[in-house]
Amino acid sequence: MSGRSLNSNQDSNRRDKVAASQGLSQAGKLPFPIVGIGASAGGLEALEQFLRHVPQDSGLAFVIIQHLDPTHKAMLTELLQRATGMKTFQARDRMQVKPNSVYVIPPNKDMSILHGALHLFEPNAPRGLRLPIDFFLRSLAEDRQDRSIGVILSGMGSDGTLGLKAIKEKAGLVLVQEPATAKFDSMPRSAISAGLADLVAPAEELPGKILDYLRHARTLADSKPPLEEKDRSALEKVVILLRNKTGQDFSLYKKNTIRRRIERRMGIHQLGKIADYVRYLQHNPQEVELLFKELLIGVTNFFRDPAAWELLRTEALAALLEKRPEGGVLRAWSVGCSSGEEAYSLAIACQEALTEIEPRADFKLQIFATDLDQDAIDKARRGWYPANIAADVSAERLRRYFIQEGDGYRIGKKIREMVTFATQNVIMDPPFTKLDILVCRNLLIYLMPELQKKLLPLFHYSLKPEGILFLGNAEAVSAAAELFTPINLKLRLFRRRESVLPAHPVDFPASFASPRAQGAKESTKVKAASNLQSLADELLLQHFSPPAVLVNDQGDILYISGRTGKYLEPAAGKANWNIFAMARQGLNFDLGVAFHKVLRQNEAITLRGLKVDTDGGSQMLDVTLKTIEEPEALRGMVMIVFHDLAEPPSKKKPGPAGSPATDNARIAELEQEVARLREELHTTREEMQSSQEELKSTNEELQSANEELQSTNEELTTSKEEMQSLNEELQTVNAEQQSKMDELTRTEDDLRNLLNSTEIITVFLD
Known part of the structure; x- marks a missing residue:
């Protein structure tokens, strides 16, 4: 028996070596793909289903990142070994990953990969806040590039989503378990809602889809000559279909990037030629939208390249603010902002820089953030992000600038109000101008050199003198080096040069009309009439309409119509x-009383017969105040209209002038009136002061109560996260114990059957 076992082991070893060599040969000179699998609660069953359907000679390596109890000895490696013929190992530090093998993360460790070797780390986050799946998948994306494959199975929370983003950016493959088949669907749903999943299927079907994709990718790689005329024509047809469907022109994007992304979609649909994919696009309009999003590569995260952001905050922004001690509006533009992380990072960095300058100047921050993808812009406007952004955002920043909401974080109101999001094509649409900061990270790398040469002068034009240009770590301004001087070349921070102008004006082709906007009617027939109407309206407003001002609910003037110098100075x-x-x-006292009254009553009020001191005289007038309900953009504002009144003609009385007694009586009457008005004003001021003190006291009490509630909420949130983590770990331990109990039960049944089926006395010696 022992001889047969030895021979069997030797045969198995030989088969493993042959399989490994086959896996490497199949991949050609490229490194073999590594599949990173993330799972949490309910993951054991999904992992067993997955591994049972993986051939022993697939040529792939599988690294499993499971949320485990840090205090419990894991049995996951032993349990998974029963589900697969591949060798299953518990990972060790610097363990080299080999094909046709399974590697399982040990308890209470974070794991990364570098040059095909696994590295173990002590967790630096408290229990309940660890994101080991994200940590590994990010390193896998960097190590294996487009040979990285990410799989998310059953689990709670959103761990893994950021890691899948990194894999997606490197053109790797992303697969997610069908949420309906997962015991806990939070992790799969998080990945799907982020738009990262290339394929969604039950756990047992995912291995087959991976192998089909890789088989097709190898076929394309082995037969990938330079583009023939027929393929170039098909590629151009894809660009035309994209333009017709989305209104966006990708003809100036790098051809290799477009081809690589198209081949990914072809691999998913098992199509062999670009011409076949063109026909598929024609019959499946939804695929055009998916390809559009694939080409946008909307991968971003908060404070990407932290060293560059720190330099921007501490040096570039600090120097910019020091040159403007008077304060003012700080304007910035985030180009290709995707789902908003970069724009909000800029807002936070600017806010931190503003709090550090001395003396404190009065700055207002205005950030424009634009992107082609409307879905990404909608997500950015919502400002909600999953809890795993804690991997990129420090705890202090989370506390100061975010509000915990559900299973994630919402950007704080103060930061949100600094950023204005809009869809825009930087190639076709007019740029924002008079900017202090322009952030364009990881966009230029996807554009043809001739387009880069046009965009950089445009950026130079958009920036103010000494304005800051912030590019991605793989981008440069070499195409327009005379326009920018480096602040830090390595971290891609540049400053606009003042003395150099672009050699020629920027000239972009006209934007292609989107089919969504083609319903607009021609206006040429009514152009003359509309011009006549607008000119007449303008003439009436200038010469015949009363002066007016538009103010907000605080009385700040937003718009002035006509000449108001007689009433305002x-x-x-x-x-x-x-x-x-x-x-x-x-005017000031009566206007203030009426203003607060019109806000309370929401009805028009007219002040009649007011007498306003003007330069060298006085003016009688009526003042009308009215709150605005429509249009929506002006709702809540107040329109104040001034109507001049003619001075009443003085009545001449016959006879001599009034007697001194009459004059004295009139003077006494006026003095009494003035005294009465002063007393009323004094009383009103005292009442207002008393009300302000009461409101201040109430506000302090509410603020104190709010701080207590916030502290309680933070404690409850921490407890909830710890309990959730503990629950996931207990789920895993329970599944392991249940599997072990099933095994012991089967063994007990076998022994009982043995004893019942034989009459031979059996003695067990221990």
Whole structure:
């Protein structure tokens, strides 16, 4: 028996070596693919289903990252070995990954991969906040590039989503278990909702799809000559179909990038020629949208390349702010912002830089963030991100700039209000101008050199003198080196040169009309009439309409119509565009009372017979205040209209002038009126001061209560995360114990059957 066992082991070893060599030969000179599998609660069953359907000689290596109890001895390696004929190992530090093998992460460790070797780390995050799947998949993407494959199976939370983004960026393959077949569907749903899944299927079907994809990819790689005329024509047809469907022109994108992304889609659909894919696109409009998103490569994360962001905050922004001690508006543009992480990172970095400058200047931050992908812009506007952004955002920044909401974080209101998102094609649409900062990271690398030469002068034009240009770590300004001077060449931070102008104006081709906007009607027939109407309206507004101002609910002037100098004048000192500060003598008190009244009652109010002191005289007028309900953009604002009144003619009385007694009586009457008004004003001020003190006291109490509730909420959130992590670990331990109990039960049944079926006395010696 022992001889047969030895021979069997030797045969098995020989088969493994043959399989390994086959796997390597199949991959040609390229490194063999490595499949990173992430799982959590309910993952044992899914892993067993997955591995049972993997051939022993697939030529692939499988690395399993499972959430495990850090205090419990794991049996996962032993349990999975029963489900596969491949060798299964618990990973050790610097263990070399080989094909046709399975590697399992040990408990209480984080794992990474470098040059095909596994490296183990002590976890640096507290229990409940660890993201071991993201940690490994990111390193796998860097190590294996387009030979990396990410798989997400059953589990709770969102661990793995950021790692899949990294694999997607490197043109690797992403597969996700069908949520309906997972015991816990949070992790699969997180990956799917992020738009990262190339294939979604039950766990047992995923191995076959991986092998089909790789087999097709190898076929394309083995027969990949330079593009023939027929293939070039098919590639151009794909670009035309994209343009017709989305309105975006990819003809100036790098051909290799387009071809590589098309081949990925062809591999998923098992199509051998680009011409076949063109026909597939024609019959499946949804595939055009999927290819469009594939070409956009919307992969980003918060504070990508942390060293570059730190330099931007501490040096580039600090120097920019020091040159503007008077404060003002700081304008920035994030080009190709994807789902908003980069734009919000910029807002946070600017906010931190503003808090560090001394003396503190009054700056307002205005960031424009644009992208081609409307879905990505919608996600950015929502400002909600999964909990695994904690891998990129420090705990201090999460506390200061984010609000925990559900299983993730929502960007704080203050940061959100700094950023304006919009869909825009930087190649076709007009740029934003007068910018202090322009961030364009990892966009130029996908564009043809001739297009880069056009975009860089455009960026130069958009920036103010001394403005900052922030590029990705693989991008440069060598195509327009005379326009920018490096702040730090390695980290791709540049400053606009003031003395050099572009040699020629930027000239982009006209934008192709999107079919979604082709329903617009021709306006040439009514052009003359509309011009006549607009000119007449403008003439009426200038010469015959009463002066008016539009203010917000704080009284800040937003728009002025007509000449208002008789009623308003700038106040001395620092510029102040508040109407109460600018109202002339005789108007300010009544206007303030009426303004607050119209906001409360939401009805128009007219102040009649006011007398306003003007330069060298006075003016009688009526003032109408009205809140605005429509249009939506102006709702809540107040329109204030001034109507001049003619001075009443003085009535001449016959006879001599009034007697001194009459004059004295009139003076006394006026003095009494003034005294009464002063007393009323004094009383009103005291009441307002009392109300302000009460409101201040109430506000302090509410603020104190809010801080206590926030502290309690943070404690509950931490407890919830710890309990969730513990629950996942217990689920895994329970599954392992259950599997072990099943095995012991089968062994017990076998022994009982043996004893019942024989009458031979059996003695067990221990």
